[in-house]
Amino acid sequence: MDFFAVAVDDAAFLLRWAHVLAAVLMVGSAFALLKLDFAMKPRAEDPTPQSLLLHAGAGFRFLRARDADAAERALSFKWEFYATWASGFALLCLVFCAAPRLYLIDPQLWNASPWAAVAAALIPLALTWLAYDWLCKKGGLSGDALLVALFLFAALLALALTQVFSGRAAYVLIGAHLGTLMVANIAHVVAPVQKRRLASLRAGLPADEADAKAAGARALHNQYLALPTLFFMLSGHAPLLFAGPRNGLAAVLFIAGLFLTRRLWLKFSRGLGVDRRLGGAAAACLTLGFCLSAPGGPKAGGEALNASQAIALAVRPDASEAQKIIDGHCVACHAARPQVEGLVTAAGGLDFSTPGSIALHRGAILRAAVYSRAMPPPGMAPALGDHEKNLLIRWAQIEH
Numbered sequence: 001m002d003f004f005a006v007a008v009d010d011a012a013f014l015l016r017w018a019h020v021l022a023a024v025l026m027v028g029s030a031f032a033l034l035k036l037d038f039a040m041k042p043r044a045e046d047p048t049p050q051s052l053l054l055h056a057g058a059g060f061r062f063l064r065a066r067d068a069d070a071a072e073r074a075l076s077f078k079w080e081f082y083a084t085w086a087s088g089f090a091l092l093c094l095v096f097c098a099a100p101r102l103y104l105i106d107p108q109l110w111n112a113s114p115w116a117a118v119a120a121a122l123i124p125l126a127l128t129w130l131a132y133d134w135l136c137k138k139g140g141l142s143g144d145a146l147l148v149a150l151f152l153f154a155a156l157l158a159l160a161l162t163q164v165f166s167g168r169a170a171y172v173l174i175g176a177h178l179g180t181l182m183v184a185n186i187a188h189v190v191a192p193v194q195k196r197r198l199a200s201l202r203a204g205l206p207a208d209e210a211d212a213k214a215a216g217a218r219a220l221h222n223q224y225l226a227l228p229t230l231f232f233m234l235s236g237h238a239p240l241l242f243a244g245p246r247n248g249l250a251a252v253l254f255i256a257g258l259f260l261t262r263r264l265w266l267k268f269s270r271g272l273g274v275d276r277r278l279g280g281a282a283a284a285c286l287t288l289g290f291c292l293s294a295p296g297g298p299k300a301g302g303e304a305l306n307a308s309q310a311i312a313l314a315v316r317p318d319a320s321e322a323q324k325i326i327d328g329h330c331v332a333c334h335a336a337r338p339q340v341e342g343l344v345t346a347a348g349g350l351d352f353s354t355p356g357s358i359a360l361h362r363g364a365i366l367r368a369a370v371y372s373r374a375m376p377p378p379g380m381a382p383a384l385g386d387h388e389k390n391l392l393i394r395w396a397q398i399e400h
Contacts (some may be wrong), residue, residue, distance in 0.1 A: 040062070136221075150276050154255050168242050325384065333347040
């Protein structure tokens, strides 16, 4: 067994673990800090904005700082953002960019060379940030108008990516672009403002209102971007979600629904109650998005022209017929010893090289290869034909 391939496989697992852990800390800290900020209220005996936090068996009172000691340490959560982006970018390179024909390329959309697909996946990450940053600084918008512009920006980005890359890669890249905006907001706006604010606290100077407003706007944008980022980063594990023919429009609806969901929760956290119209709009967007992602079966095989064809359509296909189709389309990746360079174990842990394993995983085969275009990877092999899909459906529905 190739030691290097095994090491790469283990590194990918460790990076996934680190990425998920960092993302949990990143989003959890961002949501918790905003909730704490909303809870800051003056007390009857003290007009200073403050909030009471209960943790385990202890209680803590938080106040807005007016000064700071020269040696006093200030807590921040920027490193969770940096770790999330770094581990995610490393995963993108190690998994998707290392095997572009397997993950990135769909010849029906863009029959790119591997190097061009990799460049198109990585370089626009920086360009997206530059465009968004320009929009925030030079667009002349603020408040809800800027939030609407952020949604339209994310929607156009999603539509563009789904027109260029395979469904799995497009959805993961949507998450990567939105996550890049979040981390760049921290690195280039929020963290520098925090550094200047700490210096002014130590000097006993008042806050810079323009600085505070800029940091507050970007932090609020991160609140709206967090849910779509997590959704699309996890979508690579759901072929029925990303591989439909209308995945671009579905992505726009998912972004809209998650933006509205976060707005609903933010209004509730401010003590404004539950906005049922907002909740209904969010539910409608998400429901329609999932409806557009619903699987579509192959075209019907047609009516039998003679008795022999009628019998063939009525009789359960032999397992060897299903095995032949799967051998031709799936076993290169889904075998104990894959034939595709870069895979050291069966893709997804699914081995289809024996009739027993095929019968065991027939549901996964239908979801990925029959009801969606997720498998085989568009850049590696053509999709199954309608005749092959219908045969697999008949075999899988009768097989026990």
